[in-house]
Structure formats: structure tokens, C-alpha cells
Amino acid sequence: MALNNAYLESVYEKVEKRNPGEKEFLQAVYEVLESLIPVVEKRPDLVEAGIIDRIVEPERQIIFRVPWVDDNGKVQVNRGFRVQFNSAIGPYKGGIRLHPSVCASVIKFLGFEQIFKNSLTGLPIGGGKGGSDFDPKGKSDGEVMRFCQSFMTELCKHIGADTDVPAGDIGTGAREIGYMFGQYKRIRNEFTGVLTGKGLSYGGSLARTEATGYGLCYYTSEMIKCMKNETFAGKTVVISGSGNVAIYATEKATELGGKVVALSDSNGYVYDPNGINLDVVKQIKEVERGRIKEYVNRVQGAEYHEGCSGIWTIKCDIALPCATQNEINEESAKALVANGVFAVAEGANMPSTPEAIAVFQNAGVLFGPAKAANAGGVATSALEMSQNSERLSWTFEEVDAKLKNIMTNIFHNSYNAAKEYGLEGNLVAGANIAGFLKVADAMKWQGIAY
Structure with a gap:
């Protein structure tokens, strides 16, 4: 793979040499460096300060x-x-x-x-x-x-x-x-507030449980509204996974008018053409800690299929991968495109391979990358930190409103950054650039420790 920039190529080569065989890490670094090509051309001061050389190495x-x-x-x-x-x-x-x-x-x-x-x-x-x-x-x-x-x-x-x-x-x-x-x-x-995601009786935040799934839908809603003039209303939605993120993405997507027809776990997936009954899923996954295949024993008309990848062959308008990294490969992406998907947003961390992302982008499918689309969880964790520091507890509605505002801003900041650097519509590049620039400027101001 070539980055078409001598400086970034040299950075990536050093990362490869220092981290041999670490494919997930190298994939993540490459994707970010690829997005930063127009940044290093426009901001030579960041190259001079060695920002990118430092940011790829853990402190x-x-x-x-x-x-x-x-x-x-x-x-x-x-x-x-x-x-x-x-x-x-x-x-x-x-x-x-x-x-x-x-x-x-x-x-x-x-x-x-x-x-x-x-x-x-x-x-x-x-x-x-x-x-x-x-x-x-x-x-x-x-x-x-x-x-x-x-x-x-x-x-x-x-x-x-x-x-x-x-x-x-x-x-x-x-x-x-x-x-x-x-x-x-x-x-x-x-x-102290040393951990987030705590129980409500000892410093946890209302809406934290729902935050990643809700935030994913808030981001997706803003993305499809601004870029396609669309909404969730009347749309068929496929969501992979059946853990916390998938459950609450299903809840919010349904609330916004979508019909979620499939969920999965590491063994296989369920398809319910009438729309997923979330109460049944919550009972199986949150109370019984069971497997998703139990769903078909309790809901008439539902189907269970072994293997996870088949979930992406189901016809849908919106796909929200919420299971694990690299779950959508090139073949799965092509199947989604062939079946008419118009928007994909990542609820899991890096669930789409680079080849899959290229398929979506080349087909004109709206694509919301994980670092933007699933940031609702960590955003609400930071809100929990604030409440702990102040010894306060905000209402569910207060936290949810702050979450929606944060996710809406994330979309617009990413979209605007992509446009500013000549990559309009590329939300992957936009998220990387917008996220990078804030950190890069902070690093530059703080100098280099000798």
C-alpha cells in the first residue's frame, strides 16, 4: 500500500518496523495517515514539530x-x-x-x-x-x-x-x-470518578447504558438528513451484534421510525421480517445472558441462521455494524450495495475492512466511521466524569440532550473538515482530520519533553 506522500510513508514504515505482525494496529494507523495527506501539505509546521511521528507511538x-x-x-x-x-x-x-x-x-x-x-x-x-x-x-x-x-x-x-x-x-x-x-x-x-459506566447508586450516569447505541442513531440521523434529505422513518435497518450497543441502537432506530429486522451474536443471526421484538432480546441477552438463537423459540415467524456474515445479505436501507472489528469485508459490502443500502454507520470499532469502505464510497453509500459514529459512549462517560467531579447527578433528559448535541456536532465538524481539505463527503477523512487537528495543536503548544 502506498500513501503517496514521502513523509507519511516514512512514518508508516517506522510503525511497521516497531510493531511487526500487529495487523489491527497497523490497519488503524494506515487509515489515519492516508487521511492526513492534505493536512501535511497544508500544515508543514506540524511536520516540523514531529507531531505525526509522536502521535503514532503510545506515551x-x-x-x-x-x-x-x-x-x-x-x-x-x-x-x-x-x-x-x-x-x-x-x-x-x-x-x-x-x-x-x-x-x-x-x-x-x-x-x-x-x-x-x-x-x-x-x-x-x-x-x-x-x-x-x-x-x-x-x-x-x-x-x-x-x-x-x-x-x-x-x-x-x-x-x-x-x-x-x-x-x-x-x-x-x-x-x-x-x-x-x-x-x-x-x-x-x-x-473518585476513576471508572465510568458505574452503577447509578455509586456515581454512574443516567443514559450511559444507552449512550453508544443512541449516539450512533443520532449521528446517522444527522448524516442522512444533511447528505440525503432522508430520515429513519419507514426504513429497513440491519444491525449486527446483540450486546449493549446493538440493543440500544435498535431501540432508538425503532423510536425514530425505522424497522430493525436482524441482530446477531458470535454464532449466528436472527431475521424477523416483522421487526425485532426488543423486549425479547433484552430478556435473553441482559437477564438470561443467553444466545440470540433463543429468539426464534419465542417469536413466531423469526429465522435463525448459523454464521455471522450472512446478516449482510439481508435487504436493507441502513446498516449499523455493532459487533466487532472487520466484520464487513469486501464481499459483504458488495452484497449490501447490491441490495440497495444507502447508509452505513459503524457502532463497533473498525467493523469494516478498508476494502469494504472503498466499496461503499465508490457506490456513493453514506459511510459514518466508528471514531465519529460510535463516540456517544465515551462522550457520556466524560459527562459522567463531570458529574463525579461536581458531586452532581443530571437527569436522563439532560444527559440525552447533551449526547444528541455532541453527536450532531461530530457529524458537522467531520463533514466541514473534509470539505475544507478538498475531500467533501468523505466522512472517514473528515473525522480523522478534525480529530487529529485538535490533538496536534495541543501537542505543538505543549512542546517536546527532552
Whole structure:
């Protein structure tokens, strides 16, 4: 792959050399550098200050052992990660992912993306990410608690309300956040807003649970209104995943007049031509912690299909991938285009491959990238930080209104940045440029530490 810019080529070559085999991280870096070609041509001062050379290298990477004891009394060992990528505009902010796929490359890609996503919110938060290859699925509450306590025993040395504020992510919900917060408080003897996504009884924010899914729909609604003069009303929507993001994207898309006809999990997908019954999904996923295939046993007329990729062959107007990275490949993108999709917005982190994004853009499909479209979660986490700092609790309506305003601004800032740099309509480039420029200027003003 060629970046058609000698300076950016040299930066990427150094990243490749320092991070061999880290495909997810390299993919994320390449996409951003590609967007910055017109920026480096227009802003030589940023090249002179070495901003891009610095922004692709994490400020700090922490890898640690996480030993814990299972219900059989056997010692298990997992690996923990925290990448504190960039603090130019505020304390590190980013979730903790608990999933067997977690490795250095995945955490670095997520942390790198988080820099620009957090910048786009307009709030003073830097980029970071963490996690472990621990899998909470199939574990008892006791096993999850012992893992979380061990994980936080090490992590607490590196985080704080004004240093690094982790949140939830895949595998890390209210239960896990609660156990981690309890251990942090026990060790540090302080009650601070060190974690977000907390329960409402101990500092959590109303609307945080709904935030990423709602925010995705607010962004998508603004995108299709401004660029196509369209709305969700009467549109068929396909959403992948069936976790927190997918559930609340389904809720908001339905509220806005759309009909969501499909959801999925890591085993397969369900198709309900009458529209997904969200109450059934919430019972299966949030209460029973079951698999999505249970849906067809409770809703007449629904179909279950093994395998995840087939969900993108369902005819729809709007597609919202909310499962995991690289779930839409070139073939799936072509299927969506052939079936008439006119808008795709990413609820998961980097769910579309570069080849898939090219298919959408070449076909004139509106494409909202993850770092812009799914920023609602971290935006509301930052609002939770504000409430914790002020010892206040805002109403659901107050938080939701702030969230909608933030997502609307993210769209317009991305759209305007793309237009300013000669890439009108390219929201991928626009999000990267708008997010980068704020961080870059902060880094330039703060100088270089020798």
C-alpha cells in the first residue's frame, strides 16, 4: 500500500518496523495517515514539530500478569493490558475489553482510534484503552469478581480520576465495573470518578447504558438528513451484534421510525421480517445472558441462521455494524450495495475492512466511521466524569440532550473538515482530520519533553 506522500510513508514504515505482525494496529494507523495527506501539505509546521511521528507511538504501554483462582480452586493466569496513548487534551479515557481475542495489537488499535474519537467529542479527554484475554462468558460471578479484583490490583497503580479513567467495553459491563471500582476504592482508600459506566447508586450516569447505541442513531440521523434529505422513518435497518450497543441502537432506530429486522451474536443471526421484538432480546441477552438463537423459540415467524456474515445479505436501507472489528469485508459490502443500502454507520470499532469502505464510497453509500459514529459512549462517560467531579447527578433528559448535541456536532465538524481539505463527503477523512487537528495543536503548544 502506498500513501503517496514521502513523509507519511516514512512514518508508516517506522510503525511497521516497531510493531511487526500487529495487523489491527497497523490497519488503524494506515487509515489515519492516508487521511492526513492534505493536512501535511497544508500544515508543514506540524511536520516540523514531529507531531505525526509522536502521535503514532503510545506515551505508555503497560502489560501485566493477572492470576486468579477459579471455583475449583485452580489458579488461572491471564494477561492484562493498558495503553495510555495520548494525553494532550486531557486524561487518558477508554474502555477495558475482556475477550479471548485481546492482545497488544487490538488494544493499541483501539487506543489509537480513541485519541481521535475522544477529540471529536469536544470534551477534554485523551486516548487510551485496556483489557485482558480473560473471557467472562461461562464464568460464575465469583470467578469474575476474583479476576476483576486481581486485574485492578495492578491497574490501580497506573490510573486515577485526573490521570486515566477506564470504562466498559466488550465483556466489561456493570458487574465487572462494579467489582473493579470496589477493589480500586479498597486499595487506594478514595472514592473518585476513576471508572465510568458505574452503577447509578455509586456515581454512574443516567443514559450511559444507552449512550453508544443512541449516539450512533443520532449521528446517522444527522448524516442522512444533511447528505440525503432522508430520515429513519419507514426504513429497513440491519444491525449486527446483540450486546449493549446493538440493543440500544435498535431501540432508538425503532423510536425514530425505522424497522430493525436482524441482530446477531458470535454464532449466528436472527431475521424477523416483522421487526425485532426488543423486549425479547433484552430478556435473553441482559437477564438470561443467553444466545440470540433463543429468539426464534419465542417469536413466531423469526429465522435463525448459523454464521455471522450472512446478516449482510439481508435487504436493507441502513446498516449499523455493532459487533466487532472487520466484520464487513469486501464481499459483504458488495452484497449490501447490491441490495440497495444507502447508509452505513459503524457502532463497533473498525467493523469494516478498508476494502469494504472503498466499496461503499465508490457506490456513493453514506459511510459514518466508528471514531465519529460510535463516540456517544465515551462522550457520556466524560459527562459522567463531570458529574463525579461536581458531586452532581443530571437527569436522563439532560444527559440525552447533551449526547444528541455532541453527536450532531461530530457529524458537522467531520463533514466541514473534509470539505475544507478538498475531500467533501468523505466522512472517514473528515473525522480523522478534525480529530487529529485538535490533538496536534495541543501537542505543538505543549512542546517536546527532552
